[in-house]
Amino acid sequence: xxxxxxxxxxxxxxxxxxxxxxxxxxxxxxxxDFEGEDIFTGNSQPSEPKKDPLPPAAPTTxxxxxxxxxxxxxxxxxxxxxxxxxxLALDSPLNNRKREPAQAKPxxxxxxxxxxxPSTLKPPPAKTFEELEEEEEKDAFELNIAVTNPEKVxxxxxxxxxxxxxxxxxxxxxxxxxxxVKRRFSDFLGLxxxxxxxxxxxxxxxxxxxEKSILGMTKVKVGKEDSSSVEFVERRRASLERYLQRVxxxxxxxxxxxxxxxxxxxxxxxxxxxxALSGAGFLKMINRATDAVSRMTIKMNESDIWFxxxxxxxxxxxxxxxxxxxxxxxxxxxxxxxxxxxxxFAKSVAMLGSSEDNTALSRALSxxxxxxxxxxxxxxxxxxxxxxxxxxxFADYIRLLTAVRGSFDHRMKTWQRWxxxxxxxxxxxxxxxxxxxxxKPDKLQQAKDEISEWESKVTQYERxxxxxxxxVRKEVxxxxxxxxxxxxxxxxxxxxxxLHSHQQLIKYWEAFLPEAKAIA
Amino acid sequence: MxxxxxxxxxxxxxxxxxxxxxxxxxxxxDIPDALCERDKVKFTVHTKTTLGTxxxxxxxVLRQHEDFIWLHDxxxxxxxxxxxxxxxxxxxPDFESPRxxxxxxxxxxxxxxxxxxxxxKQELEAEYLAVFKKTVQVHxxxxxxLSSHPVLSKxxxxxxxLEYDQDLSVRRKNAKEMFGGFFKNMVKTxxxxxxxxxxxxxxxxxxxKTFLLDYYNKIRDATTKAEKMTRAHKNVADDYIHFxxxxxxxxADESTALKMYLLKLAELFEKLRKVEGRVASDExxxxxxxxxxxxxxxxxxxxxxxxxxxALADYESSNKALDxxxxxxxEVQQAEEHQQLCCQKFEKLSESGxxxxxxxxxxxxxxxxxxxxxxxxxxxxxxxxxxxxxQSCIDMLKTN
Numbered sequence: 001x002x003x004x005x006x007x008x009x010x011x012x013x014x015x016x017x018x019x020x021x022x023x024x025x026x027x028x029x030x031x032x033d034f035e036g037e038d039i040f041t042g043n044s045q046p047s048e049p050k051k052d053p054l055p056p057a058a059p060t061t062x063x064x065x066x067x068x069x070x071x072x073x074x075x076x077x078x079x080x081x082x083x084x085x086x087x088l089a090l091d092s093p094l095n096n097r098k099r100e101p102a103q104a105k106p107x108x109x110x111x112x113x114x115x116x117x118p119s120t121l122k123p124p125p126a127k128t129f130e131e132l133e134e135e136e137e138k139d140a141f142e143l144n145i146a147v148t149n150p151e152k153v154x155x156x157x158x159x160x161x162x163x164x165x166x167x168x169x170x171x172x173x174x175x176x177x178x179x180x181v182k183r184r185f186s187d188f189l190g191l192x193x194x195x196x197x198x199x200x201x202x203x204x205x206x207x208x209x210x211e212k213s214i215l216g217m218t219k220v221k222v223g224k225e226d227s228s229s230v231e232f233v234e235r236r237r238a239s240l241e242r243y244l245q246r247v248x249x250x251x252x253x254x255x256x257x258x259x260x261x262x263x264x265x266x267x268x269x270x271x272x273x274x275x276a277l278s279g280a281g282f283l284k285m286i287n288r289a290t291d292a293v294s295r296m297t298i299k300m301n302e303s304d305i306w307f308x309x310x311x312x313x314x315x316x317x318x319x320x321x322x323x324x325x326x327x328x329x330x331x332x333x334x335x336x337x338x339x340x341x342x343x344x345f346a347k348s349v350a351m352l353g354s355s356e357d358n359t360a361l362s363r364a365l366s367x368x369x370x371x372x373x374x375x376x377x378x379x380x381x382x383x384x385x386x387x388x389x390x391x392x393x394f395a396d397y398i399r400l401l402t403a404v405r406g407s408f409d410h411r412m413k414t415w416q417r418w419x420x421x422x423x424x425x426x427x428x429x430x431x432x433x434x435x436x437x438x439x440k441p442d443k444l445q446q447a448k449d450e451i452s453e454w455e456s457k458v459t460q461y462e463r464x465x466x467x468x469x470x471x472v473r474k475e476v477x478x479x480x481x482x483x484x485x486x487x488x489x490x491x492x493x494x495x496x497x498x499l500h501s502h503q504q505l506i507k508y509w510e511a512f513l514p515e516a517k518a519i520a
Numbered sequence: 521m522x523x524x525x526x527x528x529x530x531x532x533x534x535x536x537x538x539x540x541x542x543x544x545x546x547x548x549x550d551i552p553d554a555l556c557e558r559d560k561v562k563f564t565v566h567t568k569t570t571l572g573t574x575x576x577x578x579x580x581v582l583r584q585h586e587d588f589i590w591l592h593d594x595x596x597x598x599x600x601x602x603x604x605x606x607x608x609x610x611x612x613p614d615f616e617s618p619r620x621x622x623x624x625x626x627x628x629x630x631x632x633x634x635x636x637x638x639x640x641k642q643e644l645e646a647e648y649l650a651v652f653k654k655t656v657q658v659h660x661x662x663x664x665x666l667s668s669h670p671v672l673s674k675x676x677x678x679x680x681x682l683e684y685d686q687d688l689s690v691r692r693k694n695a696k697e698m699f700g701g702f703f704k705n706m707v708k709t710x711x712x713x714x715x716x717x718x719x720x721x722x723x724x725x726x727x728x729k730t731f732l733l734d735y736y737n738k739i740r741d742a743t744t745k746a747e748k749m750t751r752a753h754k755n756v757a758d759d760y761i762h763f764x765x766x767x768x769x770x771x772a773d774e775s776t777a778l779k780m781y782l783l784k785l786a787e788l789f790e791k792l793r794k795v796e797g798r799v800a801s802d803e804x805x806x807x808x809x810x811x812x813x814x815x816x817x818x819x820x821x822x823x824x825x826x827x828x829x830x831a832l833a834d835y836e837s838s839n840k841a842l843d844x845x846x847x848x849x850x851e852v853q854q855a856e857e858h859q860q861l862c863c864q865k866f867e868k869l870s871e872s873g874x875x876x877x878x879x880x881x882x883x884x885x886x887x888x889x890x891x892x893x894x895x896x897x898x899x900x901x902x903x904x905x906x907x908x909x910x911q912s913c914i915d916m917l918k919t920n
Contacts, residue, residue, distance in 0.1 A: 313773050320770040327766050331759040338752035345745040352738040357731055358885050364892060484778040491785055492917050499910040505903040513896045519889035 143169040143248055145263070147241035150233050152220065153184075159221045160184050163237060165244065167263045173255075179264050185212070187268050188240055194258045195247070201414075203407045203471035205479055206253065207246040208399045210239035238388060242396060249482070304469070310476060311408055318401045325394040332386045339379035346372035360519045367515040371508045378501050385497040393490045397483065404479060407472050414468045418461035425454040546570045547667045549682070551660040556652065561585060561613045563659055567682045573674070574683060585612055587681065587688045588659055594677045595666075602827040602865075603872030604672060605880055607665035608816035613655040617751075618648040636765035643758060643797070650801060654809065661813075722870065725828065728877055732822050739815045746808040753800035760793030781917055788913040792906060799902045806895035814884055821880055824873050831866040838862040 149164040167179040192209040200206050216232040248254050262268065346369045353365030432447040546569060553564040566580045592609035595601055622644050629637055663682075666672050681688070720726040764786045771782035838859040845855035 317770065317773040320766060320773060324763075324766045324770060327759065327762045331756065331763060334752060334755040334759055338749065338756055341745065341749040341752045345742070345749045348738070348742040348745045352735075352742045355731070355735045355738045358881070361885050361888055364888075368892065480775050480778075484775065484781070487778055488781050488917060488920075491781060492914055495785075495788075495910055495914045495917070499907060499914065502903045502906045502910065506900055506907065509896045509899040509903065513893065513900070516889065516892040516896055519885060519892070 141169075141171050143167070143171055143254075145241065145244045145248055147237055147244060150237050157221055160186075161217075161220060161233060161236070163240060165263065174260065174264070176264075181263065181266060183262070183268070185217075185236070185240070186270070187262070188243060190268070191247070191258060191262050195253060195256060198256065198258075199253065200406060201410050201468075203410055203414075203468040203475060204250075204252060205400070205403050205407050205475045207243060207250070208403050209243050210236060211399075235388070235392070239392065239396070242392075246400075246482075250478075306473065307408065307411070307469070311405070314401055314404055314408075318398060318405075321394050321398050321401070325391060325398065328386060328391045328394065332383050332391065335379055335383035335386060339376050339383060342372055342376040342379060346370075346376060358519075364515045364519050367512055371512045374508050375505065378504055382497065382501050385494060389490055389494040389497070393487070400479070400483075404476065407475060411465070411468050411472050414461065414465045418458065418465045421454060421458045421461050425451065425458050428454050544668060547673060549660070549663045549667050551656050551663075554652070554656050559615075561652075561655065563656065565663065565682060573679060579683060579685075581682065581685055583681070583688070585610070585659070588662060590688065591677060591681045592662070595672065595675060596823065598675070599865075601672065601675075602831065603824070603869040603876070604669070605817070605820045605824050605876045606672070607662055607669075608813075608820045610655070610658040610662045611812075611816075613651070615648065615651055618644055618651060621647070632762075633765055633769060635768070636762060639761050639765070640758070643761065647754075654805075658813075721832075724874060725825070725870070729825055732818055732825065736815065736818045736822060739811055739818060743808065743811040743815050746803075746811055750800050750804040750808050753803065754797065757793050757796035757800055760789045760796060764789035764793065777920070780920065784913055784916055788909060791909050795902050795906050795909070799899065802895065802898045802902070806891045806898070810887065810891045814887070817880070817884070821877060824876065828866070828869050828873050831862070831869050835859075835862040835866040 144167070146166045147163050148166065151162050151164075152159055153162045154160060162182045162184050165179075165181050165183050167174075168177065170177060188209050189212070192206065196206045213232070213236075216229070216236070219226075219229040220233060247259060253259060349365055349372060350369035353362050353369060356362035356365055428447065428451045432444065432451060435444050435447050548568045550566050551563050552566050555562045555564075561584070563583050563585075564580055565583050566578075567574070568578045570577065589609050592606065595606050622641075625637070625640050625644060632640070666675075666678055672678065720729065767782050767786035767789070771779045771786065774782060838855070838861075842852075842855040842859045845852045
């Protein structure tokens, strides 16, 4: 294409870029070479790129698309993509500013991850709306995902929960602006499995899904409608939502057709293989991987200290998060206890008030009972917030850290493969030398062939190792950034619930005070 | 740790449970000091008086909890005082809760950071100190109620208790032998005596009986529930300590931005837990202790009713005996005298009992009013300081 020289990719943000930018005016090939999926359906031909200075958000996307379209492991297609994507970003006709309210429940559970990138999430409560508007101005693209309306389908032990997955987007790669599909838990697991199979080996941190729970689901199937099963369903719904939001906020994973299929397709083939993927099975797998990592760590000649240090950080962080989670779980229980004790006290004060023969005191005691009753509700709500916001945040990150460790593990594996290839090459060379000395010309040719085969393998594997290392490094940095934002948002959200709770306390006690003063 | 103004605050607040004490300068009692030797608490009882009945104008003695019980029991047993509400005996000093917690803390020491352990230990030491202060005050209030009572303050045994500079344990043993069994039996059958069909002649006492029996059960229940509630509240405050400490540890692993959020949050929770701790202890003092004190006071009022009911029963049986004697014309004068005695006793009891019960009502209402107001005010104050701590942390996190 003639416009090559004018295609200057927007400046890259501060995150580390170790690879050279392949978008530098390389390939001219058609996007048709791309594996069957035409992402650009419905879009016009890429036209002249405008030279608008892009806000920092969009470049992050496009630049990472550049790199991570190695999804399809073809360097050349990678390049087309980059250009095309860049153009689209500049040229988007769909600069949709209007923020439609998400179809999700307005209830508190639902993290508002604000990430830089094309995907932004369900609007957080009104308070931070100004923040959102600012974000909008930066992001030309939106992708909102909500998981709602858990519905029981079927009866008895074959029953399952179906969740409504709603997508709203103006991203050009989607045909429509909104999608609504029904998905069940195994569908989410199936998505994870597919993504993990494809991308983990390249060092990507693929967000793990929520865990399977036999006990929780059995209660639901059996039809027990008590508060613990309601809580279980809500907990699962919220964690499925966060899971999807994390997947789509990962710029590379978003490009994966499986993700789009998940969001768009009406009927998904039942993910049968996930039945074997129980929570325990998943953890076992990861544990084996982790063990393997620790074994390999000893052997690996770490050329880059960064990885060694990072891994230690991750280990230590994991320990502290687990402790934090257990502390929060204790807090939740104590608060629930406080709530029920307050309720009992309220009842008993009410009884006392009805016995009291001094009228004013009697009334004051009944008012006290009412105040304590309201306070009981406050404690109950706060315990819920402790759980759904804090505990779930820490639990999510414990699982995510496992995925981070996994990416380090895959890097190890590629290193090992490279080392093995080098060993094999060495052996082949020795073999050749032997043959030379033994003067066996017929086998010599074969030996030479093998040597050249292994030489190219060594080169290939070394490149793989470097590529994966770079990916891991970038992924970790991205993860850390996301984590900081995620934590901040959730912590602020949590503190706001505490704040509200104490403001209510003031109201209740201030209303009670005149009653106490009226005692005569 | 408790600061001095707060200590004084607590002093006056507990005293407000029973108002109008120690105002009479002619007879003032306080417990300025107490020693704790393992389980035994030794109180320094200090008296200042202008009354001629005492040998000196000012003196101090050392007393144990059992001495207070002895004093209380002898007063209860004194027939002369049957028509008065005897102030309830102070409960035994109970350090079980903080001791158990200290033990658990010691076991869990390995799982905490040094700072966390130190903070928990400080909290427990404060709790221990709070129990200690409570027990001192409750013993003090007992003596002060006696000293401000027009009749009881003149009791001989009370004087001995205050003045006798030797150990009282010998006297105590004698008293136990004499009164131990009788008193216990009386308490056991007390409810039956009242509830059984002793025909009540006086409307006032009839109503009081119904009221006090019912009220006692309700207030006892409320006391138990209040105690559970304040204890749960304390647990939440303690959890904040662990939360804050773990956040601190986590922040060490993190990058700069997140590190700052976590440290700020750790700081916030360290401050919040102090406020929550104070909320729990204020609730304990103003609510639980109030309810507990009046529960015991109502028991004392019930005892008065029991005694009166017994006197009534005696009176009635003396009437029957007189009738029988008159019929048989045997020992009529004896029977008459006996009947007169019973009648007088009963009427004296009823008269003073009525007075006591009415003033008791007033006292109770005043104490409840004072404590409920103070508690509401403290709750508001603490909630406001939590709000401002939370708000400033939220603002700080948002602007970064």
